[in-house]
Amino acid sequence: MNNPDVLLDVSDYSVGFRTERGLAQVVDKVSFQIERGKTLGIVGESGSGKSVLNRSLMGLISSNRQIESGSAFFAGDQLVGRDRQDFWGKRIGMIFQDPMTSLNPVMRIGRQLFEPLKQHLSMNKEQASQRAIELLTQVGIPEPARRLRQYPHELSGGMRQRVMIAIALAGEPELLIADEPTTALDVTVQKYILDLLKDLQTEIGMSVILITHDLGVARGRTDEIMVMYGGRMMELAPSEELFSDMSHPYTEALFSAIPRVDQPKHTRLTPIAGAPPDPVEPPSGCRFSPRCVYAQQDCTINLPEADGPGDHKFACFYPVNTDDGRSARAANIENGQTATGLKIQTAGVS
Amino acid sequence: MRRSLQRLAMVVLLLLAVSMLTFVAMNVLGDPLFNILGPIAGDTENPESIAKIEAAKAQYYLDKPLPERYVRWLGDFVQGDMGVRFASDGQPPVTGLIKERLPRSLVLMGMAQAMALLIAIPWGISSAAGSLGGVDTGPRSWRFLVPFALKATAVTYFAQSLFGSVVGVVMLSWFIALLLAHQFAETVPAARELVDGVNKTMSGFSSALSFGFISMPNFALAVSLYYVFALKQGWFPLRYDASDGFFTRMWQLFLPALTLALPGSAVYQRLLRTDLITTLQEDFILMARAKGVSKRRVLFRHALRPSMFSVITVFGINAGALVGGALVVETFFGIPGIGTAVVEAILREDFPVVLAIVMIVATGFVVLNFLVDLLYSVLDPRVRS
Numbered sequence: 001m002n003n004p005d006v007l008l009d010v011s012d013y014s015v016g017f018r019t020e021r022g023l024a025q026v027v028d029k030v031s032f033q034i035e036r037g038k039t040l041g042i043v044g045e046s047g048s049g050k051s052v053l054n055r056s057l058m059g060l061i062s063s064n065r066q067i068e069s070g071s072a073f074f075a076g077d078q079l080v081g082r083d084r085q086d087f088w089g090k091r092i093g094m095i096f097q098d099p100m101t102s103l104n105p106v107m108r109i110g111r112q113l114f115e116p117l118k119q120h121l122s123m124n125k126e127q128a129s130q131r132a133i134e135l136l137t138q139v140g141i142p143e144p145a146r147r148l149r150q151y152p153h154e155l156s157g158g159m160r161q162r163v164m165i166a167i168a169l170a171g172e173p174e175l176l177i178a179d180e181p182t183t184a185l186d187v188t189v190q191k192y193i194l195d196l197l198k199d200l201q202t203e204i205g206m207s208v209i210l211i212t213h214d215l216g217v218a219r220g221r222t223d224e225i226m227v228m229y230g231g232r233m234m235e236l237a238p239s240e241e242l243f244s245d246m247s248h249p250y251t252e253a254l255f256s257a258i259p260r261v262d263q264p265k266h267t268r269l270t271p272i273a274g275a276p277p278d279p280v281e282p283p284s285g286c287r288f289s290p291r292c293v294y295a296q297q298d299c300t301i302n303l304p305e306a307d308g309p310g311d312h313k314f315a316c317f318y319p320v321n322t323d324d325g326r327s328a329r330a331a332n333i334e335n336g337q338t339a340t341g342l343k344i345q346t347a348g349v350s
Numbered sequence: 351m352r353r354s355l356q357r358l359a360m361v362v363l364l365l366l367a368v369s370m371l372t373f374v375a376m377n378v379l380g381d382p383l384f385n386i387l388g389p390i391a392g393d394t395e396n397p398e399s400i401a402k403i404e405a406a407k408a409q410y411y412l413d414k415p416l417p418e419r420y421v422r423w424l425g426d427f428v429q430g431d432m433g434v435r436f437a438s439d440g441q442p443p444v445t446g447l448i449k450e451r452l453p454r455s456l457v458l459m460g461m462a463q464a465m466a467l468l469i470a471i472p473w474g475i476s477s478a479a480g481s482l483g484g485v486d487t488g489p490r491s492w493r494f495l496v497p498f499a500l501k502a503t504a505v506t507y508f509a510q511s512l513f514g515s516v517v518g519v520v521m522l523s524w525f526i527a528l529l530l531a532h533q534f535a536e537t538v539p540a541a542r543e544l545v546d547g548v549n550k551t552m553s554g555f556s557s558a559l560s561f562g563f564i565s566m567p568n569f570a571l572a573v574s575l576y577y578v579f580a581l582k583q584g585w586f587p588l589r590y591d592a593s594d595g596f597f598t599r600m601w602q603l604f605l606p607a608l609t610l611a612l613p614g615s616a617v618y619q620r621l622l623r624t625d626l627i628t629t630l631q632e633d634f635i636l637m638a639r640a641k642g643v644s645k646r647r648v649l650f651r652h653a654l655r656p657s658m659f660s661v662i663t664v665f666g667i668n669a670g671a672l673v674g675g676a677l678v679v680e681t682f683f684g685i686p687g688i689g690t691a692v693v694e695a696i697l698r699e700d701f702p703v704v705l706a707i708v709m710i711v712a713t714g715f716v717v718l719n720f721l722v723d724l725l726y727s728v729l730d731p732r733v734r735s
Contacts, residue, residue: 060640062482089642096640101633106655106730116641151731167641 007175007207008034008057013070013080015049015056015231017063024279027053028231029070031306032224034175039201039208041218041239043254044228047276050211053228054177058092059084075174090120093173097180099160103152110148113167120171135166138203140196158189162196169200176201177209182217194221215251216258219243224311227251230277230287237312245321247314249294273342283340286315294318294328295338357723361716368712369427369705373420376701383412385699410434423705432706444706447691452710454592455680455687458603459672462610463665469615470661474622475649477556480549481627482635482645498529511583563616568678572609576682580605590685606683610675614668618661625657632656658729666722670715 015027027049034040042050055061057072057079072079074087088094096102104112110132117128129148136144139162152160161181168176178197182190198221201208212218218225218239225242227235227250235248246252256270274291277283283290285300292299299317306315318328332338384391386406393399407413411422426433432444502525510518528548534541563571580586586605587598594602629635630653638652639645677689688707695703727733 058640060636085642085644088640094637094640096633096637098633102637104634104638104652104656105732107652115638115643115647119642153732164637167637171642 003035005035006033007036007075009071009073010057011071013053013057013072014068015052015061016067018065018067019280021280023067025282026231026279027056030226030228030231030233032226032233032236034207034209034224036174036207037201037205038223039198039210039221041222041225042209042211042228043213043215043218043225045213045254045272045276047279048228049231049279050228051179054094054179054209054211058087058094058177060088060094089116089168089171089173091171091173092175092177093168093171094177094179095161095164095168095181098184099157099164100184102164103160105152107151108148109150109152109155109163113148113163113170116167116170131170132166135170136163138169138200139163139166140192141166157185158193161185161189161193165193165197165200169204172204173206175207175209177211179211180213181210183213190217197221214258215254216260227254230282231279232287233306233313233315234288235312235314235316236306237314241312245312247308247312247319247321248316249292249318249320249325250288251314252320253291253293286317289338290340290342292340293332293338293342293344294320294325295332295340295342296328297339300340354724357720361720364716365709365713369424369709370420372705372708373423374416376705377416377419380699380701382410382701383407385701386410427706427709433702435700435703444702447703448688448706448710451686451688451691454603454685455676455689457600458607458680458685458687459610459669459676461600461603461607462614462672462675463669465607465611466614466618466668467661467665469611470618470622471654473556473560473615474619474626474661475654477553477619478623478626478630479645479649480553482630482639482648494532498525498532501525512578557620560616560619563612564620566613568609568613568675569682571612572606572679572682575605575609590683592686603685606679606685609679609682610672613675614672617664617668621660621664622657625660626653629653629657655729659726662722662725662729666719669718670711673711 010033011031012029013027013031014025014029017024017026030053032040042053044050052061056066056068059079059082068080070080074091079087103109110129113132113135114123114125114128117123117131118125121131123131132148133144136147141147141159141162147155147159147163152163155163165181176197181197182193185193194217197208197210210218210222215225220239222239225235225237225239226233227242227248229250234250235242235246237245237247242251243255246255250272253270253272257272259267259269272291277287277290283300285298285302286292286295286304289295289299294316296318302317304315304317306313308314316325318325333344335344337343381391383403383406387402390396390399390402394403411419414422423433430445432448434443435447502522506518506521506525509521528544531541531544531548535545580588587602590599590602590606592599626649635648635653638648643652673689676687677693679685680687680689681693688710692704692707694700695707
């Protein structure tokens with residue numbers, strides 16, 4: 001926190017929602033830091049709490065059922081427990097998953113882009129339209145002047161995502177939260193958008209949180225990666241180290257579920273058996289234990305805390321690539337099932 | 351453009367059908383001759399009566415076959431000549447009567463619709479704003495204080511003047527307490543609960559009020575408003591007087607228009623509220639919030655326009671219902687308008703007048719709904735292409 005390079009310092013941050021069935025702990029004691037100009041990737045499957053974590057940090061969840069605890073300092077200002085409206089667009093920008101529905105369909109691109117310029121930078125109409133054209137050029141939109149007069153439905157999905165990025169950048173935020181920015185786009189467009197984000201980040205020098213369910217997307221475009229599951233942080237490591245020295249079984253499982261170019265052709269992908277945990281009644285012990293091929297008896301009793309050497313943290317008693325982990329897995333394969341009763345198909349694993 | 355032309359052609363055909371149907375009904379259901387001459391129409395013995403009958407038949411073209419009379423009437427009608435009145439021996443002609451009565455009713459109905467929208471839009475927005483969550487304005491900002499002070503003054507004034515000064519003082523102290531609760535809502539949980547409770551009660555009150563306006567018959571609303579604002583408070587003139595100056599007459603039309611407007615505004619408010627709540631769930635609203643647009647601007651600039659479709663649809667349809675309402679309101683407030691004219695004409699079986707009014711109302715209704723149709727494409731650019 002005393003380090004001036006740290007832009008966002010989150011510790012023991014939890015988000016819960018009061019529901020009729022009880023408290024749903026959607027984010028559970030997450031801690032991380034982002035330095036200025038750096039990128040953090042947050043990876044996890046649907047329902048892992050990654051989107052809620054970010055929307056809640058930004059104060060965008062307007063529900064009186066929400067309970068927030070822990071602390072989050074943004075450049076020294078405590079975010080938790082206060083109205084964060086003066087951060088929106090100005091200090092923290094956000095882009096969303098679906099460019100088809102995230103732009104106002106009945107408002108011209110120009111007006112949607114002028115709004116943050118006028119509000120945060122107090123520009124007049126001419127300055128705003130000049131800056132808007134610059135921004136559109138910066139995100140790689142051809143004929144920017146003409147686009148200002150167009151409506152969202154006249155642009156393609158990729159174009160709309162670029163417009164959304166331009167809008168988010170308009171207020172010159174210090175942090176950009178990109179919530180699955182390419183999930184709704186064609187694979188061919190995905191790469192352009194991700195590279196664009198990367199380029200803009202180096203150009204402007206802002207910090208970025210890249211939320212994705214795809215480890216492959218985060219690879220090479222982030223400085224650090226946090227893997228989330230069931231609202232908890234499973235592993236946090238510098239990006240390259242995460243891939244070279246995977247410690248958490250969930251990270252490994254996620255990694256084997258995505259196709260890779262360096263694998264031989266027709267390699268069978270390994271799906272993760274089971275479904276994400278129920279946030280109201282999570283499994284006891286490690287949240288991932290019911291689906292984990294490494295799971296032992298103590299995994300279902302004790303909740304592992306994220307810890308580890310240096311800046312590589314993981315929440316696991318039997319980390320991958322350690323003797324403990326290897327023997328735990330070997331024992332499970334031998335039994336044909338894990339301590340939680342997950343059947344192991346030997347052919348698929350070995 | 352081509353679609354608009356097609357719609358326009360449909361409008362013309364529709365009006366032709368309406369006119370034909372009304373014309374035939376008016377001529378078949380009664381004996382026009384009897385309506386013109388009275389009892390002597392049936393007297394075929396007396397030569398004097400026969401002469402009168404022949405004269406009347408020639409004057410009103412009653413000796414001609416029905417289709418010819420229709421074409422003749424239609425030709426005159428589109429040129430602005432609506433024929434002669436039966437009841438008053440043709441004096442003044444129908445056109446004259448309409449010219450005198452129509453503008454009043456149009457102003458009344460126009461005012462009513464405008465008022466209904468002016469009431470419904472802020473009402474609908476404020477009743478849906480809760481679903482956006484979060485407080486946009488602190489208790490010390492003028493955006494909170496000005497509406498709060500207005501509300502407090504109005505309620506206190508009414509309570510005081512209707513129920514006496516004791517109730518007035520109670521109301522005033524209640525508002526002061528509420529203001530204090532707003533001030534300490536951030537820090538004192540009890541104050542927060544009070545504010546939340548009041549907001550919840552107010553939203554219940556708002557929907558009770560709108561259902562009240564919708565279910566209350568026009569005449570009952572007219573009597574209540576007349577009693578409170580014209581008789582008791584004396585804010586509005588008691589009668590309409592056609593000989594007064596323009597602005598005085600407009601002022602005299604205010605209360606009648608309000609009577610017509612309130613039920614409409616309640617319907618529009620409910621529709622707008624429902625549509626707004628749906629719109630506020632959209633991704634682009636979250637996006638607008640995230641880029642730092644104020645809650646107020648999100649509601650008015652981002653959410654309102656895509657939520658107007660149901661309102662304008664019913665706005666067009668309601669124009670027809672308004673004619674029926676105008677009839678009651680004009681009678682109650684003594685405004686010689688088109689509603690009273692049509693009642694008189696029906697009672698006297700003065701069918702040229704009825705026919706003319708039916709045609710005018712139908713034309714107005716159809717044209718308005720045609721415009722509403724065009725408005726869809728103005729509201730939503732996606733409809734255009």
